[in-house]
Amino acid sequence: MSIRYSKFLQPVTFISDLIVLNIALQCAHSLVFKYYSSEIQSVNFVLLVNLVWVSVSTITKNYTISRPLVLKDNLNRFLSSLLYHLLVVLGVIYFFRLYEVSRWEMFFTYSLFFFFIIIQRSIIFFILDYIRKKGYNRRHVLVIGDQDIANRLIRSFSKHPEYGYYFTDFISEDMIKDFPEQALMEKLVSKSPDEVFVCYKYLHPLLLQKLVDFGEQNAVKIKLVSDLILNNNYASIVNYENLPVIQLSANPELSFKVIFFKRSFDIVFSLSVMIVGLPVFLLLMLITRMTSKGPAFYKQERIGKNHKPFTIYKFRSMYINAEKAGPQLSSDRDPRITGWGRILRKSRLDELPQFWNVLKGEMSVVGPRPERQHFIEQLIEKSPSYRKLLRIKPGLTSIGQVSYGYAENLDQMHSRIRYDLIYLNNINFNSDMGIILKTIRVMVQLKGK
Secondary structure, three states, X not given: OOOOOHHHHHHHHHHHHHHHHHHHHHHHHHHHHHHOOOOOOXXXXXXXXXXXXXXXXXXXXXXXXXXXXXXXXXXXXHHHHHHXXXXXXXXXXXXXXXXXXXXXXXXXHHHHHHHHHHHHHHHHHHHHHHHHHOOOOOEEEEEEEOHHHHHHHHHHHHHOHHHOEEEEEEEEHHHHHHOOHHHHHHHHHHHOOOEEEEEOOOOOXXXXXXXXXXXXXXXXXXXXXXXXOOOOOOEEEEEEOOEEXXXXXXXXXXXXXXXXXXXXXHHHHHHHHHHHOHHHHXXXXXXXXXXXXXXXXXXXXXXXXXXXXXXXXXXOOEOOOOOOOOOOOOOOOOOOEOHHHHHHHHHOHHHOOHHHHHHHOOOEEEOOOOOOHHHHHHHHHHOHHHHHHHHOOOEEEOHHXXXXXXXXXXXXXXXXXXXXXXXXXXXXXXXXXHHHHHHHHHHHOOOOO
């Protein structure tokens, strides 16, 4: 069964995005009108936001949902459009001083819009996933070229019916040799493919050009499949005139969008925790001072981004001079830890002062755990890939800490590295929020140490 609904998907998504935007606008206006201020030129603001969104959405095509379905990538593209939209709206409002709009209304509008879009996109992806698995909305695919590469591709299609690809035929390189060129083109036309995957190893460049011309003349997508198998998220295609080159980057090249949103989130989240949690900070300081001799805070040199040392802050959980014998890792029954310190560590409340490091830009809320130079040297010797983690800011919490926990020895530190390397290859807002929620669960369940 091969019913195509793709032609309706983009306009439906575009219109539903616009509807969701106006729902967010109405909800934000209701909240501001009720709790903050009623003196808002709401009609002008609504008109401005809608016109700018239609323009930005049309240019960025954020309503396009491509195959395979990857919700994270789609939301990241949407965030880029949201950032552009915000910058344009702010430019009109503040630089040209055309309207006086409540900041609260803007804050609630954009927050609710993104929240509603997450729900909307999740529903769309769920529906697409369901109908494609049922055999609808399929793309007819023809595979041509090397047998081994083709088999790998076909197995991938069979494992992922949500891709919505229906394999129609395979033409091997040996069969191509026996086909006259005209007969080959006629066979391709008779199969009416939507996409042709060219699995190349030794495919003749003239034949490849003929296939590209065929795709242009018949509105068929031509996709080239390399025989390489890469475990690298930083692969990209760079065109040098008419020569496409696969570029494998050694560094995690974060886009401006990711850097901007991550730093903005760090600042807003840190300020919120430090302001709202001020009474808790003062209480923890008092209890720490009363339960054992020594200062409330403990500071230590750690290594940050690009091997730059910085001073990390914590609530003191150990007796003073606990490391007079040299750097040591803590354990469950470490005699250096005070009674109150065990509670701080179990609840991870000892980490709260590190929000000051985040605010200063030395750390991020989420990132690999910062270590001391003494242990970094040993880790690099045991696991050279640890160097990659020093290319981004360390974090107050990390996937390694919530999934593996604190390490009591070098072997455990080595085992934890693989979790942080996974995060390094998948840095985005969604994964950061997931790690923060898992961290809160660890704090509530007192599973820290």
